[in-house]
Amino acid sequence: xxxxxxxxxxxxxxxxxxxxxxxxxxxxxxxxxxxxxxxxxxxxxxxxxxxxxxxxxxxxxxxxxxxxxxxxxxxxxxxxxxxxxxxxxxxxxxxxxxxxxxxxxxxxxxxxxxxxx
Amino acid sequence: xxxxxxxxxxxxxxxxxxxxxxxxxxxxxxxxxxxxxxxxxxxxxxxxxxxxxxxxxxxxxxxxxxxxxxxxxxxxxxxxxxxxxxxxxxxxxxxxxxxxxxxxxxxxxxxxxxxxxxxxxxxxxxxxxxxxxxxxxxxxxxxxxxxxxxxxxxxxxxxxxxxxxxxxxxxxxxxxxxxxxxxxxxxxxxxxxxxxxx
Amino acid sequence: xxxxxxxxxxxxxxxxxxxxxxxxxxxxxxxxxxxxxxxxxxxxxxxxxxxxxxxxxxxxxxxxxxxxxxxxxxxxxxxxxxxxxxxxxxxxxxxxxxxxxxxxxxxxxxxxxxxxxxxxxxxxxxxxxxxxxxxxxxxxxxxxxxxxxxxxxxxxxxxxxxxxxxxxxxxxxxxxxxxxxxxxxxxxxxxxxxxxxxxxxxxxxxxxxxxxxxxxxxxxxxxxxxxxxxxxxxxxxxxxxxxxxxxxxxxxxxxxxxxxxxxxxxxxxxxxxxxxxxxxxxxxxxxxxxxxxxxxxxxxxxxxxxxxxxxxxxxxxxxxxxxxxxxxxxxxxxxxxxxxxxxxxxxxxxxxxxxxxxxxxxxxxxxxxxxxxxxxxxxxxxxxxxxxxxxxxxxx
Amino acid sequence: xxxxxxxxxxxxxxxxxxxxxxxxxxxxxxxxxxxxxxxxxxxxxxxxxxxxxxxxxxxxxxxxxxxxxxxxxxxxxxxxxxxxxxxxxxxxxxxxxxxx
Numbered sequence: 001x002x003x004x005x006x007x008x009x010x011x012x013x014x015x016x017x018x019x020x021x022x023x024x025x026x027x028x029x030x031x032x033x034x035x036x037x038x039x040x041x042x043x044x045x046x047x048x049x050x051x052x053x054x055x056x057x058x059x060x061x062x063x064x065x066x067x068x069x070x071x072x073x074x075x076x077x078x079x080x081x082x083x084x085x086x087x088x089x090x091x092x093x094x095x096x097x098x099x100x101x102x103x104x105x106x107x108x109x110x111x112x113x114x115x116x117x
Numbered sequence: 118x119x120x121x122x123x124x125x126x127x128x129x130x131x132x133x134x135x136x137x138x139x140x141x142x143x144x145x146x147x148x149x150x151x152x153x154x155x156x157x158x159x160x161x162x163x164x165x166x167x168x169x170x171x172x173x174x175x176x177x178x179x180x181x182x183x184x185x186x187x188x189x190x191x192x193x194x195x196x197x198x199x200x201x202x203x204x205x206x207x208x209x210x211x212x213x214x215x216x217x218x219x220x221x222x223x224x225x226x227x228x229x230x231x232x233x234x235x236x237x238x239x240x241x242x243x244x245x246x247x248x249x250x251x252x253x254x255x256x257x258x259x260x261x262x263x264x265x266x267x268x269x270x271x272x273x274x275x276x277x278x279x280x281x282x283x284x285x286x287x288x289x290x291x292x293x294x295x296x297x298x299x300x301x302x303x304x305x306x307x308x309x310x311x312x313x314x315x
Numbered sequence: 316x317x318x319x320x321x322x323x324x325x326x327x328x329x330x331x332x333x334x335x336x337x338x339x340x341x342x343x344x345x346x347x348x349x350x351x352x353x354x355x356x357x358x359x360x361x362x363x364x365x366x367x368x369x370x371x372x373x374x375x376x377x378x379x380x381x382x383x384x385x386x387x388x389x390x391x392x393x394x395x396x397x398x399x400x401x402x403x404x405x406x407x408x409x410x411x412x413x414x415x416x417x418x419x420x421x422x423x424x425x426x427x428x429x430x431x432x433x434x435x436x437x438x439x440x441x442x443x444x445x446x447x448x449x450x451x452x453x454x455x456x457x458x459x460x461x462x463x464x465x466x467x468x469x470x471x472x473x474x475x476x477x478x479x480x481x482x483x484x485x486x487x488x489x490x491x492x493x494x495x496x497x498x499x500x501x502x503x504x505x506x507x508x509x510x511x512x513x514x515x516x517x518x519x520x521x522x523x524x525x526x527x528x529x530x531x532x533x534x535x536x537x538x539x540x541x542x543x544x545x546x547x548x549x550x551x552x553x554x555x556x557x558x559x560x561x562x563x564x565x566x567x568x569x570x571x572x573x574x575x576x577x578x579x580x581x582x583x584x585x586x587x588x589x590x591x592x593x594x595x596x597x598x599x600x601x602x603x604x605x606x607x608x609x610x611x612x613x614x615x616x617x618x619x620x621x622x623x624x625x626x627x628x629x630x631x632x633x634x635x636x637x638x639x640x641x642x643x644x645x646x647x648x649x650x651x652x653x654x655x656x657x658x659x660x661x662x663x664x665x666x667x668x669x670x671x672x673x674x675x676x677x678x679x680x681x682x683x684x685x686x687x688x689x690x691x692x693x694x695x696x697x698x699x700x701x702x703x704x705x706x707x708x709x710x711x
Numbered sequence: 712x713x714x715x716x717x718x719x720x721x722x723x724x725x726x727x728x729x730x731x732x733x734x735x736x737x738x739x740x741x742x743x744x745x746x747x748x749x750x751x752x753x754x755x756x757x758x759x760x761x762x763x764x765x766x767x768x769x770x771x772x773x774x775x776x777x778x779x780x781x782x783x784x785x786x787x788x789x790x791x792x793x794x795x796x797x798x799x800x801x802x803x804x805x806x807x808x809x810x811x
Contacts, residue, residue: 004163004171005338006345006459007467010439013349014432018587022427025583029411057285059500060192060792062684063185064281064785066503068274069692070181071778073510074173075267076699077466078774080517082256083703087711090260091703093267098700100271104278105692113282114688115681124713128721135725135748139732144740145422145484151744152477158751161718165762167770170754172466177777178751180473182784184503186744187480189788191496193740193795209735217727221720241765250462251770252523258767259774270778277782284789 061113072101123164130157140210144190148183155179166242169252340452348458349439356438360586360593361400363665369396370666371673410582415487418579422485427580427587430478434594437468441601442526444611444653445618448643456650457526464523465513468602469506472557475595476502479576482588486579494575497680498559504687505556505563511695512549515702516606519543529610533617539607545698547607549691554599554664556687558592561672565680600664601657608660611653618656622649718759726752739794739801743787750780 079086079094086093108114134154138147159174240254248254259267327339365380372379380396414423439458446453461467476499483495517523519542520531532538540547556563559575577588604610612618625648626640633640640648678686729752732745754773761769795801 002164002166003168003459003461004160005341006439007163007436007461008160009342009345010349010436010458011432013346013353014435015428017353017435018428018431021431021587021590022424022584024408025410025412025581028409029582031411057192057792059188059496060185060788061282061285062500062504062688063181063188064285064789065278065688066507067177067181067185067781067785068278068281069507070177070510071274071781072271073507073514074177074774075270076511076514077517077523078169078252078256078259080514080699081252081521081523082260083518083706084521084710085257086260088707091707093260093264094703095700096268097271098696100268100275102696104275107279108282109689111282111286113286114684121713124717128717131721132724132728135728138748139728139736139741139745144738144744145419145481147741147744149422149425149477149481151747152474154748155751158755161755162758165758167758167762167773168461168463169466170758170770170773172463172470173774173777174754176466176470176473177781178747180470180476181503182747182781184473184476184480184499185784185788186740187477187484188496188499189792190740191480191484191492192792193801209731213727213731213735216731217724220727221723224723239765240761240767244765245767252463252466254767255770255774259771262768263771263775266775270775273778273782277785280786281789284786284793 058114065108065114068104069101072098120164124161127157127160127164131161139213145187148187148190151186152179152183155183166245167251169255340454344452344454345458348454348456352438352458353435356435356594356597357590359597359665360590361404362397363593363596363669364400364403365397366666366669367672368400370669374670374673404586407586408583412582412584415579417487419485419487422481423579423584426478426481426485427584427591428478429481430475430591431587431594433471433474433478434591434598436471438594438598438601440464440468440471440525441598441605442529442610443601443657444650445646447647447650449647455526456654460524460526462524464525464528465517466523468598469510469513472595472598473503473506475591478588478591482580483576486576488579491576491578494578497565498576501559501563501565501683501687502557504684505553505691508549508687508691508695509553509557511692511699512546512553513606514699515543515546518699518702518706525605525610529605529612532609532612535609535614538609543607543698543702545694545701547603549695549698550603550607552686552691554603555668555671556683557599558595560592560596560668562675562678563683564672565677565683596668597661597665600668601661603664604657604660611657613652613656618649618652619645621652622646625652715759715763718755722752722755722759725749725755737802739791739803740788742803743784743791746787747780747784750776 075097076094079090083090131154134150134157137150138154141147141150155174155178159171159179162168162174163171240248245251245254248257369379369381380399382393383396383399383402384391384393385398386392414420436459440461442455442457442460444456446455448454459467479495479499479502483492483498486492516528516539519539520528522528522531528539555561577585580588613621622645626645630640726749729745729747729749732748733742736742736745754776757769757773757776761767791801
């Protein structure tokens with residue numbers, strides 16, 4: 001059978017286990033409603049503004065560079081699997097690939113795009 | 118028998134999630150539906166013995182690109198209710214369904230019978246497993262027959278790095294209105310921007 | 316009885332299965348193996364909580380919990396507080412669930428699920444021991460044996476970011492939103508060095524499949540830590556960062572953001588996040604043991620030799636009861652030894668988590684991100700290139 | 712073995728979901744997400760065809776498609792952020808401002 005059959009079985013069990021665990025106390029726990037209990041936790045200080053408040057752009061830049069370097073990791077995995085058959089040709093080919101990407105990385109460092117203020 | 122049932126089950130889930138991605142109001146909801154959609158598409162790839170692509174689909178798409186979408190949505194703190202009128206109205210959904218079914222029917226009528234010619238026919242399942250597994254076969258194919266596209270892919274990634282860093286930086290040239298003609302206008306621009314992000 | 320099996324076969328035939336044909340055995344084996352693994356994984360958080368209380372206490376020359384025990388009728392068993400954390404787990408289930416008003420209901424309930432199921436999926440991908448043979452069927456001990464091995468673990472663990480992000484987004488709380496963004500930014504920026512650190516291992520052993528890598532580490536000097544030491548250093552650091560632990564636990568540090576992304580989650584949902592964190596810790600420790608310390612191989616004596624030695628000893632007394640342990644039991648005992656060895660190694664790394672937590676101060680957030688982007692990533696790339704050139708020089 | 716036409720029909724329907732998202736949604740981020748959906752539909756066609764014709768080029772193409780999709784999403788969202796910073800909104804309603 002397809003080697004991914006166990007993955008399907010475990011996926012279903014994992015989600016069911018997560019759902020049970022997540023919903024357990026909703027059924028088993030008591031339900032006593034008091035106003036203060038349901039305010040989001042602000043170390044006791046009553047909430048001032050709503051949760052929606054601007055975040056710095058740094059998170060966004062990290063996510064972008066994460067994608068672009070993740071692609072590089074995927075190509076390196078592909079090369080790592082076929083390394084022994086490709087020999088020096090593969091090594092040269094991938095080092096050109098990496099040189100181009102390292103220039104991108106150096107550019108990011110010099111533009112200080114990833115400096116957390 | 119079971120592979121038919123499995124295919125139709127996965128296909129139904131894929132279509133359901135794709136519809137929900139397009140129709141749902143809150144962008145984060147549609148992002149999460151996109152993740153489940155990608156999960157089922159990677160299940161489809163695994164069913165077709167494209168094991169490497171199934172892993173890549175989850176790793177790159179669901180684990181990186183849609184994370185970027187969720188980050189941007191949280192960064193611009195889009196709320197569902199802010200997007201009044203952003204929902205798809207019922208007639209639009211109707212147009213979607215009619216055009217989709219129509220296209221399929223017309224394609225069937227014109228006798229489009231899917232892909233039947235053109236492949237080199239070497240890589241049957243047995244050949245792939247004999248050659249050392251799907252990942253190894255794809256890797257050899259990529260590094261031997263697609264050398265130039267592989268190098269150009271890295272140039273494309275470099276270009277994307279430079280572009281996104283230039284456009285998205287806080288004081289980048291583009292977003293601070295320097296590109297516009299008169300500096301005074303730039304200041305006005307700044308005023309408007311401040312007002313804009315209330 | 317025959318009539319029952321005939322009916323059963325007819326029902327199963329509809330699914331392309333038949334009683335005891337290959338696919339049916341695989342499904343049954345998967346379900347049983349997952350049940351055993353799930354029970355084992357559910358025991359880890361309480362034991363780890365006890366260790367987190369007891370070990371730092373002893374390190375700081377104070378007594379941690381040492382009274383609570385179990386009294387089985389007349390016998391008073393003093394377990395040094397171990398059962399305390401099991402009681403905590405039960406308490407967490409019966410506490411009231413307080414959903415903060417303004418919280419996004421759907422994501423509030425989905426976030427713990429997104430946290431738990433990736434942890435269990437990658438826990439199944441690790442080879443726990445050599446294959447066992449039961450009733451003549453040889454069953455591999457890793458529940459999911461896909462030929463993309465690492466990539467499967469790497470892909471599913473990248474889904475854990477959603478559990479964190481959704482938790483922050485769903486609870487209508489400024490601090491947990493900031494905490495979840497910080498935690499997810501940290502997790503993704505340490506995912507690249509984690510991925511890069513495993514590439515030299517694939518280069519050396521030539522395959523992504525974990526079973527084959529453990530086979531490749533038969534000889535003690537071929538263990539991952541000797542062939543790719545720099546990879547071990549990077550992997551070891553990223554292990555802590557990926558699970559928001561020890562020096563990298565800024566996102567849920569008490570002093571910074573109260574409890575980070577899971578501030579608003581209480582009772583069972585908090586237990587779900589707790590469980591997923593500890594299971595992820597166990598999986599990364601087991602992966603580190605599998606890849607760098609020879610998985611279920613013990614250093615110098617091979618498992619089979621050890622098993623046959625043990626069977627040799629057991630046969631003498633058992634002969635009196637008329638039970639002779641055949642070849643099948645040798646492989647089964649070798650498997651048991653393998654599981655024990657891997658558990659020992661993974662336990663050592665779990666101990667490292669606790670040990671490092673109480674010795675190394677916490678990073679500031681910009682130091683943490685700089686370490687990830689400006690030191691780990693170049694080190695990972697250099698390590699890949701270095702290994703490649705060394706291997707190329709040696710082999711071609 | 713499921714005939715390849717079924718995969719083609721599935722891919723077409725998913726493609727049309729994406730196309731509708733691009734045309735009818737007013738939020739730029741939703742437009743970009745629908746484009747990702749269309750690219751996934753193309754991926755399904757490629758893998759189905761590569762399995763039907765027993766030729767691996769389809770799967771290699773999917774890897775390049777994912778690379779292009781990632782770069783496109785990265786730069787696209789960078790522009791969306793720049794536009795949000797300039798016009799304060801992400802709805803396509805602000806395009807009317809470009810009129811001379």
